[in-house]
Amino acid sequence: MKGTAADADVIVVGAGPTGLMLAGELRLGGARVVVIEKLAAPTGQSRGLGFTARAMEVFDERGLLPRFGQGETLATSPMGHFGGAQFDFTVLEDAHFGARGIPQGETEAVLEGWAVELGADVRRGWEFLSLADGFLDGDHAEITVRTPEGTEQRLRAAYLVAADGGASRVRRAAGFDFPGTDATQGMYLADVTGCALRPRFLGERLNHGMVMAAPLAEGVDRIIVCPDGTPAHDRERTVTFEEVAAAWQSITGEDISHGGADWVSSFTNATRQASEYRRGRVFVAGDAAHIHLPAGGQGLSTGVQDAANLGWKLAAVVRGDAPGELLDTYHAERWPVGRRLLANTRAQGLVFLGGAESDPLRELFAELVRYDDVKRHLAGAVSHLDIRYDLGAGEDAHPLVGRRMPPRPLIGADGAQHRIAQLLRTGRAVLLDLADDAGVRRAAAGHRGRLDVHTVSAKPVDGPDALAGAGALLVRPDGYVAWAGGSAGELTAALERWLGPAAA
Numbered sequence: 001m002k003g004t005a006a007d008a009d010v011i012v013v014g015a016g017p018t019g020l021m022l023a024g025e026l027r028l029g030g031a032r033v034v035v036i037e038k039l040a041a042p043t044g045q046s047r048g049l050g051f052t053a054r055a056m057e058v059f060d061e062r063g064l065l066p067r068f069g070q071g072e073t074l075a076t077s078p079m080g081h082f083g084g085a086q087f088d089f090t091v092l093e094d095a096h097f098g099a100r101g102i103p104q105g106e107t108e109a110v111l112e113g114w115a116v117e118l119g120a121d122v123r124r125g126w127e128f129l130s131l132a133d134g135f136l137d138g139d140h141a142e143i144t145v146r147t148p149e150g151t152e153q154r155l156r157a158a159y160l161v162a163a164d165g166g167a168s169r170v171r172r173a174a175g176f177d178f179p180g181t182d183a184t185q186g187m188y189l190a191d192v193t194g195c196a197l198r199p200r201f202l203g204e205r206l207n208h209g210m211v212m213a214a215p216l217a218e219g220v221d222r223i224i225v226c227p228d229g230t231p232a233h234d235r236e237r238t239v240t241f242e243e244v245a246a247a248w249q250s251i252t253g254e255d256i257s258h259g260g261a262d263w264v265s266s267f268t269n270a271t272r273q274a275s276e277y278r279r280g281r282v283f284v285a286g287d288a289a290h291i292h293l294p295a296g297g298q299g300l301s302t303g304v305q306d307a308a309n310l311g312w313k314l315a316a317v318v319r320g321d322a323p324g325e326l327l328d329t330y331h332a333e334r335w336p337v338g339r340r341l342l343a344n345t346r347a348q349g350l351v352f353l354g355g356a357e358s359d360p361l362r363e364l365f366a367e368l369v370r371y372d373d374v375k376r377h378l379a380g381a382v383s384h385l386d387i388r389y390d391l392g393a394g395e396d397a398h399p400l401v402g403r404r405m406p407p408r409p410l411i412g413a414d415g416a417q418h419r420i421a422q423l424l425r426t427g428r429a430v431l432l433d434l435a436d437d438a439g440v441r442r443a444a445a446g447h448r449g450r451l452d453v454h455t456v457s458a459k460p461v462d463g464p465d466a467l468a469g470a471g472a473l474l475v476r477p478d479g480y481v482a483w484a485g486g487s488a489g490e491l492t493a494a495l496e497r498w499l500g501p502a503a504a
Contacts, residue, residue: 008034008121009318011143011157013128013170015039017048017104018286018303019163020111020122022311024062027118028427029315029477034155035115036126036145038164046103047189047265048300049214049222053089053098054384054404055301058308060421061479067110074099081202082344082378083351084210085365091375093406095383098297100201103216107300124148128164131173135160136280143170158318161283161310163303166272168288174279180272180291180342183232185353188225188244188266195259197221203352205362209251210352220262227251228355233266240264269293269349271342277331285310290338292345293353301384302341305478306334312427312477321450322500333389344381389480398470398484405475406466409459418456420475427477428452429499435471435486443488446502447495474498 010026012019015037026033051059056074059065068074080089080097089095116122125148132142132154141160147153162170171178196219203212209227216222225247233239241261249255273290277283286303310330316322351361368374380386389402400406410418410432423430431444433455444453458467467473471486474494483494496502 006032006140006157007155008032008157010034010159010161010314011036011141011155012161012163013037013143014162014164014168014286014288015108015112015122015124016163016165016286016303017107017111017300018288018307019161020108020115020120021058021304022161022163022285022307023120023122024111024115024118025307025311025427026315027115027120028062029312029319031315031318033120034157035120035122036128036155037122037124038127040125040148042105042108044105044263046105046191047294048104048107048297049216050099050102050297051107051304052297052301052382052384053096054387055297055304056099057404057407057421057479058304061308061424062114062427063422063425064110064114067113068099068102068106075101077201079202080379080382082369082382083348083365084203084205084362085351085369086202087369087375087378089375089379089383091372092379092383092385095379095385098301098383101214101216104300128169128173131160131170131282135174135282138281141281159281159283159314161285161314162288163284163286163307164288166270166287166291168284170282171274171284171288174282176279176282176284177275178272179275181270181346183268183270185226185269185349186230186233186266187227187268187353188223188239188247188264190223190225190241190244190264191216191262192221192223192241192244192256193219193260193262195221195256197223197254197256205352206251209247211248211251223248225251226353228353232268232270237266239266267294269346269353271346273335273338273342277335278327283310283327283330289334290342292342293349295345295348295382298341298345298382298384302338305337305384305387308478309334316450316500322498326498326500336390337384337387340381391482393483398481400466400470400473400481400484403481404479405473405481408461408467410454410456411459412454412456417459418454420479423452423454424475424477424479426452429477429482430454430475431491432456432473432475433471434458434467434473437471437486437488439488440472440486440491443491444495447499448503450499451495 009031012035076096127146129144197213200213212224245257285306470484474483
């Protein structure tokens with residue numbers, strides 16, 4: 001930054017999954033990052049209980065899966081649902097409903113440990129207060145914070161990212177519009193003890209509402225209670241276990257009032273999305289960019305993917321490798337994903353949480369999910385495996401361009417087998433030379449340090465081959481294919497677009 005001392009290249013406000021994932025990504029890319037978090041310590045209120053298949057792949061690409069204590073193959077469920085209509089996700093190759101039974105607190109601990117190991121500066125008990133003018137066209141972003149000692153301090157960075165949740169103070173301070181629909185229904189969330197509940201992993205629709213239940217530990221069950229017709233709760237109102245127990249009994253007929261709760265909370269079906277994900281030097285990500293009805297762990301997972309998309313781009317720009325225009329692709333790619341997320345969660349809410357008036361919709365969905373094409377479409381949407389970014393490659397581009405690189409086994413010259421997730425763990429882009437083409441390798445030589453080149457062959461598959469017609473693939477640090485083809489000249493243009501000009 002010109003004429004000012006920077007405390008970091010990037011300041012991230014919020015130490016939830018999105019902010020911590022972003023901090024790790026930034027450090028992996030060589031950017032200096034400070035994370036400030038208002039809470040002095042994690043709440044322990046693990047709202048999320050897992051993540052989608054695509055978020056699981058993102059964690060795998062950074063070598064994080066073993067940190068969850070279950071090895072690299074976390075427990076997943078082949079069964080999922082869309083608005084309560086259940087079906088088998090394995091109708092898609094390599095698909096599942098995602099990692100199950102992992103409390104959000106564990107996910108946050110894994111991500112914080114990783115980010116701190118990489119050198120992220122995570123400051124708990126630091127509260128964002130205000131944003132200085134000039135962030136739209138100036139050469140830095142400056143914020144005022146309150147430290148744990150109660151003093152006010154200013155922090156400066158090249159960029160600021162709001163990852164401070166649905167009620168984001170940074171988003172409001174920066175003037176982002178946050179249009180959408182207000183809450184019309186209130187629901188409950190709790191970790192109850194001493195109730196010995198029957199598991200209802202995918203939810204159960206009854207006469208007066210919907211309930212879900214899943215065991216967390218010995219004697220502890222996570223429950224979600226969605227009574228029909230309950231008005232939205234005041235965000236500031238304290239929810240009691242007695243209130244949750246009464247709602248549970250009203251729907252199920254089961255009395256759990258003899259038990260207790262480690263914590264209780266409430267949520268609503270409010271749906272909103274920032275109209276832009278970037279304003280000058282300020283970005284929004286995760287719940288600060290989009291709020292919606294919780295459905296299938298999609299909120300946490302979308303936030304993690306927001307971070308994976310933005311992190312490598314910010315790092316490349318602050319390193320001076322890539323032009324600032326690269327940052328505009330964050331909104332262009334992630335805003336449509338958020339819009340689709342809001343549409344699918346609203347649809348699920350209408351089907352699953354509506355009263356008797358939604359019975360025709362439920363019957364229709366039950367019929368539709370008998371068709372494999374419908375199951376493939378819904379499974380792709382909810383798992384996030386069908387995301388395709390519009391990279392402006394044109395109608396003649398290879399079908400993989402803009403899509404995540406499939407987990408296809410790759411064979412090296414020495415016969416060793418590799419996975420794309422393993423090759424991406426450096427946080428750099430990967431060029432897969434599938435045709436042993438010296439011209440392709442020469443075209444990539446000027447991007448050493450930003451790109452890892454691997455001459456490999458793809459293991460043959462039965463049926464259609466997603467890699468057919470591609471002599472080489474450029475895979476971005478976030479796992480998405482930026483270019484596929486065989487021409488060294490076309491590769492040069494793609495490398496300059498995504499990684500910046502070649503070194504002199």
